[in-house]
Amino acid sequence: MSLRIAITGTGAIADLHATELKNIRGVDLCACCDISHKKARDFSLRHGIKTFYPNIEDMLTREKPDALIVAVPPHAQLKACRSAIQYKIHILCERPLTNNSRDAAKLSRLAHEAGIINLVSYETRGIPEVHKAANLVKSGRLGKIMHIEASYLQSWLSTQTQGNWKTSESLLWRMTQKFGGHGVIDDLGLTLLDCVSFIAGDISKIEACKRSFRKDVPGNRLGDTQLDASDSAVIMAEMKGGALGSFHLSRWATGEVNSLRLRVYGDKGGLSLKIKDGEPSLRICTGPDRQNGLWSEVDCPQGPNIWRSFINAIRKNDNTLEPNFSNAYNMHKLLTSIKKELN
Numbered sequence: 001m002s003l004r005i006a007i008t009g010t011g012a013i014a015d016l017h018a019t020e021l022k023n024i025r026g027v028d029l030c031a032c033c034d035i036s037h038k039k040a041r042d043f044s045l046r047h048g049i050k051t052f053y054p055n056i057e058d059m060l061t062r063e064k065p066d067a068l069i070v071a072v073p074p075h076a077q078l079k080a081c082r083s084a085i086q087y088k089i090h091i092l093c094e095r096p097l098t099n100n101s102r103d104a105a106k107l108s109r110l111a112h113e114a115g116i117i118n119l120v121s122y123e124t125r126g127i128p129e130v131h132k133a134a135n136l137v138k139s140g141r142l143g144k145i146m147h148i149e150a151s152y153l154q155s156w157l158s159t160q161t162q163g164n165w166k167t168s169e170s171l172l173w174r175m176t177q178k179f180g181g182h183g184v185i186d187d188l189g190l191t192l193l194d195c196v197s198f199i200a201g202d203i204s205k206i207e208a209c210k211r212s213f214r215k216d217v218p219g220n221r222l223g224d225t226q227l228d229a230s231d232s233a234v235i236m237a238e239m240k241g242g243a244l245g246s247f248h249l250s251r252w253a254t255g256e257v258n259s260l261r262l263r264v265y266g267d268k269g270g271l272s273l274k275i276k277d278g279e280p281s282l283r284i285c286t287g288p289d290r291q292n293g294l295w296s297e298v299d300c301p302q303g304p305n306i307w308r309s310f311i312n313a314i315r316k317n318d319n320t321l322e323p324n325f326s327n328a329y330n331m332h333k334l335l336t337s338i339k340k341e342l343n
Helices: 012-022 037-047 056-063 074-086 101-114 128-138 169-175 184-200 287-292 306-316 325-342
Strands: 003-008 027-033 051-053 067-070 090-094 118-121 145-154 203-211 232-239 244-250 258-266 269-276 279-286
Touching: 003 012, 003 056, 003 306, 012 027, 012 037, 012 067, 012 306, 027 037, 027 056, 037 051, 051 056, 056 074, 067 074, 074 090, 074 101, 090 306, 101 325, 118 306, 118 325, 128 184, 128 258, 128 269, 128 279, 145 184, 145 232, 184 203, 184 232, 184 244, 184 258, 184 325, 203 325, 279 287
Parallel strands: 003 027, 003 067, 027 051, 067 090, 090 118, 145 244
Antiparallel strands: 145 258, 203 232, 232 244, 258 269, 269 279
16 A cells, blocks of 8 residues: 655755655655645646645645655744644654754654654765765774764855855745754754764764854845854864864855765774765775775665655654654754854
8 A cells, every 4th residue: 555645845855855755666645735825736736746735734634644744944844743743644854853952852752752753854864875984983994983074065155056045945044043043053064963973973062163154135134034044164073982073064165066075084994975966975994005095985785765764664663763853852952052152
């Protein structure tokens, strides 16, 4: 029997979710929802979805889907997730889960009590090279981890690689604290920190410096939107194993469309992960090659992406799938202390 999947939110990221889900046998995209009637209608036509709604409650009560894809901005995700939890509907939610640790804790608790499969779309978790890197570290190939260097860089404030931020709703909300929280820290930062901790181990302490640079618009605002969310940040970290880390985040990185890099250095070897515009690669330097600084490409077997993992977990009733709401809460909690300092 097909799994019935509904989607709330119809922006660019929702298009990606719909496209990937349609490639999975036994999945029926039964409905979509957006407060904009036109956007909901256009999305349903693009993806062959029979029914669309302007209200999530109506969609969930009438369609009774098995799972919900939450692809709305973070300030609206709390309501959407709580509605799904109320009806015991499994959830795949875009990141960040919420704009604060309080709401993340609430959703983590409610999802656990409801017994539903809950997954946060930290996109790196579905990449084979990321899992291979984590296995290399856990197996001891790098020895004791000493230093970590990472970055997540985009350039849509200095270019139009993802559209014109002055006219793009999907970019503009990210630039105001009202909807985008702490900007690049909540957006790119949570994804990078999740990737670092998954591969190199838990982070015990972080400090940060952030900037919201003035834009070339009068009063640094567009209409009612104050452009006050951070654009660039540097995070310094201490790992529970004793290693140090430095992480860079920016939307001003001209030449980088969408680029995540991670280097992990141990006393017996190092690894270098790069995910540039969706194309991953992994290299390692270990054994005799350390003496000459020679790096080798690592073959990475393919595995299920986040969508297939989500669907498989529902079919098997497997509540161990990660990163779940609890993992997301831990990331938000880690950021809580620096957010207080940055306010």
